[in-house]
Amino acid sequence: MAVFRDVMPAFDLLQPDSVAEATRLLDQNGAGAWIMAGGLDSFDWLKDRIKKPQVLVDLSGIGELKGIRVSSDGVEIGAMTTLTEIADHPAIQKNYSVLSDAVSVVASPQIRNQGTLGGNVSQDTRCWYYRGGWPCYRAGGNICYADTPVGRNREHAIFGADRCVAVHPSDSAPALIALDAKFVIRSAKGERTVDAEDYFIGPDVDITRLNILGPGDLLTAIRIPAAWSGAKFYFEKIRDRNVWDFPLMNVASAMEVNGGSISRIRIAASAVAPRPMRLRNVEDAVTGKPANASTGEMAGNLAVQGAVPLQFNGYKIPLMRNLVKRAIAGAPEAA
């Protein structure tokens, strides 16, 4: 299949300077509009000439989408804030280190300088059959090329596959779910806020997208409540190349421990399912139990219940079991 990697297809470039103007343009152009944040996902699609939008709405000129605002209620991060800014922000490093840990291992320093939080959570999947322009389910066809006896599916899903087995590639998403973040979405109809875990959708709901953003919707900010400020955090990302790669799996958790027992916890994993997955069964099982190796062992076993490995990704089951175990008991103790 011929893939052109030089000249982008023609489109109208729109560069609004306010959220109001951006939502007006998105409303006006509907499904024909493509939103570009840092451009790292967008330029792949455009230069491969696989996505051919009529108009491209470049958000880089909208100041109100940038910056980190700290208050007593928590932190609000503009969707166009770069990953480097988040990784380096003192308040986030101090109170929400699971997020700074997560974004600091996204890709490479150059990409983190350009990539944004909104773009990181809204990026498309990296399944190469799909990215290569093959007519799979996600691309509007009627087959998943990865989920076949000979499909190359080492990086694909062990949970939640429904015709499509691609995974969500975001590193920041599980951290935001662990922090119980809220995503602020604007459109011509107004503003709405959704829980982080509800921002993402699987192929069972809509096979052509990874999040709830429809035509005309714009993610403007992510709010992190103060409820988990200073909790005991864990983030670990496993990838093939530590210098620059998408996750084979990552796990993030926020936990409060009182008197040696887990009083409350939120834990999520990415790159295991088509959407970042909150591990509610683990949360329920470990709450009230001591944060030790035994509980970690139990949590790890619980986390992988119901996993369905594909031909080449069976390794993800012990990997997930161990990461969850380390999230509960701590890496040094459980290693």
Next chain:
Amino acid sequence: MRLIQWVTDPWGQHVPAHIAWGLIWVAVIFAMLFMILHALYVAFVSGPRAFAKNTAPMAESDIPEHVPRHSLAARLFHWIMAASMLTLLVTAFLPKMGVRFNWVLYHWIAGVVLTISILFHVIHSSFFLDFWSIWPDRIDLRDAISRSLRFFGKRAPAPRRFAKYPLENKFYHLVIVIAGLAVIGTGLFMMKRIETPIFSRNPYLFSDMTWGLMYVLHGLAGVGLIALVIVHIYMGVRPEKLPITKSMIFGWMSRDFYLEEHDPERWVLDKRNADKPASSRGKRGYAPSDAD
């Protein structure tokens, strides 16, 4: 508008992927137009119907007040099939209109229910009911020609009253059989493309071209069923058809409606209970098996 969405597979072959989803609206518009034209025809064009005189072998007094038409099993089949068909249409086409939910799960479950109910119906109607009562016969066709000629002012003998089912019902059944078998046949194979407890997944069962044609046939039959179901519901709620609809709920139709619409010689009621006094046979009159 293109009728079929084509894609290029990894081997460079141009293959069909599915129907163009705009056909959903074509089916809806077609059904709406049919309803409007039919309503106008009934209101302003069609005159009172003229039938040939009944030559019934059964005295009218022998016909019970409630003429049994559909047994409980037949009614249960109809409504289970209707529920599964509506579920299939809603789960298939609402997602194409932007309504997002876990549609595949509900779709294949409803498909399995439909398949089982159709299998039951085939066996039930073949061995326990009057199998041929729903298929057009020579009298139906001859009467249809007579009605057409008389509509255009030509001389033709008055048509006889209907057998158990009017010709329109028989044609509708024929079309729904074709569309239904097409969606069931293709749908069962398409279940091999997804993971279910029933089949192990094998997307390479057929070539890309065969799969594509199967998806197209499934889609065409599906949008056809949209129009068929809308028209069926419309007919079911029309005032002059309500006695037929009610018979699918309660199992019987009134003696007056039976004598007005049906030819007792063509739809012969079972006389097994006819000799019994009305008090002992009750309002239902005859055995339910005689009139399915």
